[in-house]
Amino acid sequence: MSSLSVAAPLPTVARQAPKQWGRLTLIGAAWSVFAFFLLLPLVIVLTEALQAGVGTFFSAIFEPDALAALRLTLLAVAISVPLNVLFGVAAAWCVSKYEFRGKSILVTLIDLPFSVSPVIAGLVYVLLFGAQGLFGEWLLEHDIQIIFAVPGIVLATLFVTVPFVARELIPLMQEQGTQEEEAARLLGASGWQMFWHVTVPNIRWGLIYGVVLCTARAMGEFGAVSVVSGHIRGLTNTLPLHVEILYNEYNHVAAFSVASLLLALALVILLLKQWSESRINRLRHSGAEE
Amino acid sequence: MSIEVRNVNKQFGAFRALNDINLDIHSGELVALLGPSGCGKTTLLRIIAGLETPDSGSIVFHGEDVSTRDVRDRNVGFVFQHYALFRHMTIFDNVAFGLRMKPKSERPDEATIARRVKELLEMVQLDWLGDRYPEQLSGGQRQRIALARALAVEPKILLLDEPFGALDAKVRKELRRWLARLHEEINLTSVFVTHDQEEAMEVADRIVVMNKGVIEQIGSPAEVYEHPANPFVYHFLGDANRLYMGEEHHILFRPHEISLSRNAADEHRPAEVRDIRPLGAITRVTLKVDGQEEPIEAEVAKDDASLVDLARGQTLYFKPKAGVPAHLS
Numbered sequence: 357m358s359s360l361s362v363a364a365p366l367p368t369v370a371r372q373a374p375k376q377w378g379r380l381t382l383i384g385a386a387w388s389v390f391a392f393f394l395l396l397p398l399v400i401v402l403t404e405a406l407q408a409g410v411g412t413f414f415s416a417i418f419e420p421d422a423l424a425a426l427r428l429t430l431l432a433v434a435i436s437v438p439l440n441v442l443f444g445v446a447a448a449w450c451v452s453k454y455e456f457r458g459k460s461i462l463v464t465l466i467d468l469p470f471s472v473s474p475v476i477a478g479l480v481y482v483l484l485f486g487a488q489g490l491f492g493e494w495l496l497e498h499d500i501q502i503i504f505a506v507p508g509i510v511l512a513t514l515f516v517t518v519p520f521v522a523r524e525l526i527p528l529m530q531e532q533g534t535q536e537e538e539a540a541r542l543l544g545a546s547g548w549q550m551f552w553h554v555t556v557p558n559i560r561w562g563l564i565y566g567v568v569l570c571t572a573r574a575m576g577e578f579g580a581v582s583v584v585s586g587h588i589r590g591l592t593n594t595l596p597l598h599v600e601i602l603y604n605e606y607n608h609v610a611a612f613s614v615a616s617l618l619l620a621l622a623l624v625i626l627l628l629k630q631w632s633e634s635r636i637n638r639l640r641h642s643g644a645e646e
Numbered sequence: 647m648s649i650e651v652r653n654v655n656k657q658f659g660a661f662r663a664l665n666d667i668n669l670d671i672h673s674g675e676l677v678a679l680l681g682p683s684g685c686g687k688t689t690l691l692r693i694i695a696g697l698e699t700p701d702s703g704s705i706v707f708h709g710e711d712v713s714t715r716d717v718r719d720r721n722v723g724f725v726f727q728h729y730a731l732f733r734h735m736t737i738f739d740n741v742a743f744g745l746r747m748k749p750k751s752e753r754p755d756e757a758t759i760a761r762r763v764k765e766l767l768e769m770v771q772l773d774w775l776g777d778r779y780p781e782q783l784s785g786g787q788r789q790r791i792a793l794a795r796a797l798a799v800e801p802k803i804l805l806l807d808e809p810f811g812a813l814d815a816k817v818r819k820e821l822r823r824w825l826a827r828l829h830e831e832i833n834l835t836s837v838f839v840t841h842d843q844e845e846a847m848e849v850a851d852r853i854v855v856m857n858k859g860v861i862e863q864i865g866s867p868a869e870v871y872e873h874p875a876n877p878f879v880y881h882f883l884g885d886a887n888r889l890y891m892g893e894e895h896h897i898l899f900r901p902h903e904i905s906l907s908r909n910a911a912d913e914h915r916p917a918e919v920r921d922i923r924p925l926g927a928i929t930r931v932t933l934k935v936d937g938q939e940e941p942i943e944a945e946v947a948k949d950d951a952s953l954v955d956l957a958r959g960q961t962l963y964f965k966p967k968a969g970v971p972a973h974l975s
Contacts, residue, residue, distance in 0.1 A: 535726055535728065535730035536730050536731075536732055536733070538697055538717075538724075538726075538730065539724070539726065539730040539731075539732070539795075540732075540743070540747070541697075541717045541718050542695065542697070542717055542718070542722065542723075542724045542796075543718075543743050543744035543747060543795070543796075543798075543799060544718045544721075544744055544747045544748060544799060545718065545743075545747040546718065546747075549747050553732075553743075553747075554732055557732075557734040557735075558733065558734060560734075
């Protein structure tokens with residue numbers, strides 16, 4: 357993303373001043389920024405992790421607390437991503453297919469997690485569900501624990517990932533309009549048939565893209581989760597929190613080994629993102645020809 | 647199947663889209679809803695289809711009130727201006743869609759569907775495009791596919807919303823003649839919306855002229871053209887010249903309702919030739935008359951005697967022919 361925004365102005369600059377050196381300087385600058393800020397840290401993570409050999413590397417990853425953290429991270433992803441897909445499709449459907457009061461407020465609200473610091477989001481949940489919180493007493497009476505437990509981590513993850521699917525689908529669905537859905541209804545399709553046979557295939561790639569972004573964020577979330585987690589090893593530690601703990605204990609090799617696990621997951625997701633993005637561009641392009 | 651529209655009203659916020667509309671469409675008729683944009687014609691069509699709900703009034707198909715019936719149960723074929731083909735499906739799957747969506751008990755088997763789709767594609771003369779996608783087709787082809795798709799479920803009523811509006815002039819002409827022939831062949835009641843009076847005159851059995859949410863006149867093409875009910879209809883159905891006969895009084899006449907002469911003749915008024923445009927079978931001459939700003943346009947056959955060696959700046963004598971609807975002014 358950041359490399360794109362650096363490289364984007366280049367073509368116009370090149371057109372205005374067709375001198376070769378100007379273009380090359382800018383491209384060179386973009387690449388060195390990219391290498392220094394993005395590539396170098398990646399290399400350092402890997403070299404640090406493998407510093408003490410492959411054996412130490414794997415033992416850090418397969419250590420029970422690390423595996424528990426991995427499990428918890430995947431659990432948070434497995435719960436928050438489907439819920440966000442549900443919410444995102446519903447919200448995008450409402451915004452793009454219906455006219456109603458307060459539509460722009462709803463769209464703004466969806467963006468809220470982008471602008472609010474995740475730490476504040478975490479604190480809000482502590483204030484709501486913590487022992488001294490608004491619902492704290494009631495929860496205590498019914499023996500339900502949310503803060504410093506898995507439900508709190510899932511809630512915090514949900515909060516920070518809310519916009520991803522909806523944000524991706526709203527413009528896509530607005531652009532496509534409602535005529536194909538109307539045509540399906542006129543041809544006798546029921547609401548579900550229309551949704552599965554017409555709407556879903558049309559938003560498929562946008563949906564996948566949103567899910568990929570949502571997954572990446574859910575896995576990497578630190579701030580909000582950190583506030584509600586309580587850092588109980590093997591119980592309420594996600595991968596990013598585990599990395600932090602290891603690092604604070606001066607266990608650098610283990611910290612970087614676990615970090616490289618996160619890195620590997622991120623790379624897979626990046627590839628998925630690239631793939632779905634190219635599909636969307638192809639669809640948009642063919643749509644524009646109409 | 648006949649269509650009755652009874653006291654239909656529709657409001658969008660403060661905008662009154664339809665104001666107490668009553669309309670009878672007979673079984674087998676091809677009717678055009680004609681009017682300028684924003685006159686409510688598309689809203690009326692969408693209400694008949696069930697895509698829009700009227701604020702009050704009812705829609706009756708063949709004596710049966712269908713006002714409360716859902717879109718999918720009205721069994722109307724609908725063709726959109728921008729085709730609305732399913733972009734992710736092949737042409738074959740597009741046409742087969744209606745048949746495949748039927749409840750299990752009524753759904754034909756795949757072999758029957760394949761046969762039926764092939765028939766429909768042959769009917770619209772595009773049977774070689776079955777495995778293409780909509781984006782690979784031209785506008786005219788897409789519109790024919792949209793029509794085949796609508797006809798697949800054998801509707802008794804076919805509704806078309808500006809069906810040729812997005813096509814270029816030549817394809818448009820071909821397609822509308824083809825539509826008129828198709829309507830003759832298959833027994834359907836068809837309603838189409840258009841803002842193009844020429845299209846309405848050429849295709850429709852009857853024309854419903856609409857303006858600002860009300861029906862101005864209903865009649866055959868000849869009736870609405872020859873006997874317009876009011877100045878709006880007169881102006882909308884063709885070009886009109888306004889000729890002032892003194893301070894307040896003026897008459898209206900169409901460009902072809904004119905007699906031209908090179909020499910001063912009985913009842914003919916002099917005018918200066920401003921422009922001469924050969925348009926094929928006819929030639930249009932723009933005339934400037936003393937005492938009025940508005941020019942007069944005359945359309946005469948290209949071999950009219952008055953046109954021989956005519957040049958700009960010369961003087962011509964003209965007279966509106968009989969049948970001038972002076973009462974309309």
